[in-house]
Amino acid sequence: MYRSHTCGALRIENLGEKVKLSGWVQRVRNLGGMTFIDLRDRYGVSQLAFNDGWSEDLLDQARKLGREFVISIEGEVLERESKNPQMATGDIEIKVESLEVLNASKTPPFTIENDTDGGEELRMKYRYLDLRRDPVKNNIILRHKVAQAVRAFLNQEDFLEIETPYLIKSTPEGARDFVVPSRMNQGQFYALPQSPQTFKQLLMVSGYDRYYQIVRCFRDEDLRADRQPEFTQIDCEMAFVEQEDILTKFEGLVKHLLKEIKGVDIDSVPRMSYAEAMRRFGNDKPDIRFGMEFNELNALVQNKGFKVFDEAELVVAISVPGCADYSRKQLDALTNWVKRPQIGMNGLIYSKFNADGSYKSSVDKFFDADAQAEWHKAAGSNAGDLILILAGDANKTRKAMSELRLHMAEELGLRNPDEYAPLWVVDFPLLEWDEESGRYHAMHHPFTSPKPEDIPLLETEPGKVRANAYDMVLNGNEIGGGSIRIHDRSLQSKMFDLLGFTPEEAKAQFGFLMDAFEYGAPPHGGIAFGFDRLSALLGGSETIRDFIAFPKNNAGRDLMINSPAPVDQEQLTELGIDLRPEA
Ligand code: ASP
Numbered sequence: 001m002y003r004s005h006t007c008g009a010l011r012i013e014n015l016g017e018k019v020k021l022s023g024w025v026q027r028v029r030n031l032g033g034m035t036f037i038d039l040r041d042r043y044g045v046s047q048l049a050f051n052d053g054w055s056e057d058l059l060d061q062a063r064k065l066g067r068e069f070v071i072s073i074e075g076e077v078l079e080r081e082s083k084n085p086q087m088a089t090g091d092i093e094i095k096v097e098s099l100e101v102l103n104a105s106k107t108p109p110f111t112i113e114n115d116t117d118g119g120e121e122l123r124m125k126y127r128y129l130d131l132r133r134d135p136v137k138n139n140i141i142l143r144h145k146v147a148q149a150v151r152a153f154l155n156q157e158d159f160l161e162i163e164t165p166y167l168i169k170s171t172p173e174g175a176r177d178f179v180v181p182s183r184m185n186q187g188q189f190y191a192l193p194q195s196p197q198t199f200k201q202l203l204m205v206s207g208y209d210r211y212y213q214i215v216r217c218f219r220d221e222d223l224r225a226d227r228q229p230e231f232t233q234i235d236c237e238m239a240f241v242e243q244e245d246i247l248t249k250f251e252g253l254v255k256h257l258l259k260e261i262k263g264v265d266i267d268s269v270p271r272m273s274y275a276e277a278m279r280r281f282g283n284d285k286p287d288i289r290f291g292m293e294f295n296e297l298n299a300l301v302q303n304k305g306f307k308v309f310d311e312a313e314l315v316v317a318i319s320v321p322g323c324a325d326y327s328r329k330q331l332d333a334l335t336n337w338v339k340r341p342q343i344g345m346n347g348l349i350y351s352k353f354n355a356d357g358s359y360k361s362s363v364d365k366f367f368d369a370d371a372q373a374e375w376h377k378a379a380g381s382n383a384g385d386l387i388l389i390l391a392g393d394a395n396k397t398r399k400a401m402s403e404l405r406l407h408m409a410e411e412l413g414l415r416n417p418d419e420y421a422p423l424w425v426v427d428f429p430l431l432e433w434d435e436e437s438g439r440y441h442a443m444h445h446p447f448t449s450p451k452p453e454d455i456p457l458l459e460t461e462p463g464k465v466r467a468n469a470y471d472m473v474l475n476g477n478e479i480g481g482g483s484i485r486i487h488d489r490s491l492q493s494k495m496f497d498l499l500g501f502t503p504e505e506a507k508a509q510f511g512f513l514m515d516a517f518e519y520g521a522p523p524h525g526g527i528a529f530g531f532d533r534l535s536a537l538l539g540g541s542e543t544i545r546d547f548i549a550f551p552k553n554n555a556g557r558d559l560m561i562n563s564p565a566p567v568d569q570e571q572l573t574e575l576g577i578d579l580r581p582e583a
Contacts, residue, residue: 002072002102008044012091014077019094021046022072022102024132025065026112035062036093039071040112042137047080047093048073061099068105068112068129074098124559127550139547142261143535147214149260150234150531153253159210159236164199166192166216171509174445176220178229186576192218195528197445198513200237201485204524205516209239214531226544228532229556236482237526243468243484246525247271247424250480253529254422254472261538264420273427274466281405282316282398284428287476289421290414292318292405294398295379297389306366308349312391316401319379320408323386324352331362337407338390338400345400349389353381406476415475417540423473427451430467431498439500444469446495447513448483449525455491462498472529477542479534482527489517 002022010019023041035050050062065071075094084090109125110118112132123130130136151161170177170191177191193199195217203211213235220229238246251269258264270288277284280293297315309315326334331350338345351361351372359372372387379387388408390401409415430450431440440462442448450458454465468484486492492514496506506514532544545551552558572579 006043007039007041007046008088010046010077010089010092010094012079014092015079017077018074019077020072020074021048021094022070024105024112025067025069025071027067028062028065030063035059037062037065039073040132044088046089047084048075048096049078049093050096058096058099061101062096065101066105066107068108069101070103070105072100072102121553121559124551124553127560131549136546139535139539139541140549142539143531143547146257146261146531146535146538149257150212150214150253152260153256154210154212154236157210157249157252159212160208161213162203162208162211163213164193164196164203164215168193168199169509174219178218178220181575181577183575194219195233196235197447198510200235200526201447201513201524202516204237204239205519205521207239207522209522209524210236211238211526212236223554223556225554226542228544228548228552230552231544232531234480234529234531234534235526236528237524239522239524241484241523241525243426243470243525246482246484246527247426247470250472250527250529251422251424254474254479257534257538258420258422262420266420266422269422269424269472271424271426274425274429275427277425278398282402283476284425285471285473285476285478286402286423286425287406287409287415287421288423289416289419289475290409292320292408294318294401294405295375297375297378300371300374300378301367304366304371306363308347308391312393312397314394314397315389315391316397317375317379317387317389318401318405318408319376319381320386320388320412321382322384323408323412324354324384326350326352326386334388334404338404343400343403344396345390345392348404349391351375351387351389353383353385353387355384357383417475419475421475425471425473426469427466428469428471429463430454430465430469431462433463437500440498442495442499443467444481444483446499446510447485447492449486449491458494458498468525470527472527474534474537477533477537478530479537480527480529482525484523484525487517487521487523489514492517 001020004020007021007023021039023039026038026040026045029036037048038045039048050059073094073096075096077092078095080091080093108129109122110116112129114134116133131140167180167190170179170189174194177194179189179191182188182190196213196215200211215233215235216230217233218230221227255266258266274284277286282294295317297317301309301315303310335348338348349362351359353359353376359369361367361372375387381387388404390397429443430448432443434441444467449468451466451468457465470482471478472480486495493506532547535547536542536544539547550558557563569580
């Protein structure tokens, strides 16, 4: 037996008990006459005490211990002389009677402490050591709890957890696939799934009318900050449902998670159309924890002789509460912020509605106090507020203003991580025009159903067709998205046609699904949540990497196992692949 208790378990109630603990040496301290060791395991830390009056052998053993040695001790629980109220076990210590070193440790490359001296790369390389640190460990435990809470909710709602294959077939739609060569079928390749989409739809055809899976998905995309080539989704599908059924069911899931994990009660989840989200926030995943909504000023400011406004497709303002006293320096900093290449605007215009009722702007030459008063009125400002204005091409300006809005909220401390504001964004466009390829792309995926009332527009104005598609947004992050699906073969064929597939291509790639639609496919729909992001948000962070036990870095590399890596030509030959330059 290695232990009678864990290192986090002992309390004052255990005084006098003989116990056995095993764990890692966090720290050894020699204080005049006494040696103390903090012994750590997953559950906590217990203080071990060695008194100089005790056996020389034992003391000798204790002094030889280094950081991260694995040891096992036996001893008696004593009350501490100086208690540590910060620690769960801070009232007690163990008077050690015997000690066994189970394994020595090299000095770790960084300290295993909450505030470590190890840089990102080093910690990734020795991830198994980083995982010993509390901040990382707590994230992994939280992730486990979220997974269990998801399962508890869905199981109770009669969902079945069903696995779908990882070795599937490559399709050109969506992101790039990771491909896997087949040895037994040389020259042919599997692909790793970007999501179980078609399989979950086939399960609906099979009659498993409520399915879920906490499942790994793979996308070979260029990695933007905090994207992982493999990530986990809570993937769900239901049959005999309309959009309303899905929204109700899955806001139930989100409420359940917020209650279970954060103790937060959410009454209702508001809904907003995509068009409204773009108009009010310039963004399809708005953070609605604070205001500063968009106000389009075109009608008020154009044709007054100020070229920047006159030439702009969009002039948009936000009113920033209580910032009329911003200094020249602060305003210059904001101007520089919007001029950074990531934002790419040419400049920023402001107007202050001063506390004394006067107005001051960077365009006083063109607009008098009365004109500015109108802007502030339109933006719902009060005395003391500051209006920030961007002007230019509509899409770019909207995007920039959306970023600026978030930036101001960040500066003003309005993005409180303890506040949770979920939101449904609905009625997404079915298609988006892709300039590069000169054709329409499915905004969600090609299996998404158009709104029935918009189907006639498919022939005439496809860009105007709205989809039965929805996103769940939490605090400005898209945490889930899904749609009602097409379950009719002819509509699905028409969709592929619109997306530029020839009938042969459609048949070759998705024939199995269209065939299935001819054998009694029920109406169905579903959603998938990003499990890594959801865990991170519930953990009060926006960095998903910290919530994955063995993540990859920004270049898609696992620095610990050093992957990806070349393979031997011998192995490649077996697979029918020859990378050698021709002799
Ligand atoms: N499969 C979709 C995705 O990965 C989600 C869904 O439509 O259920 O985005």
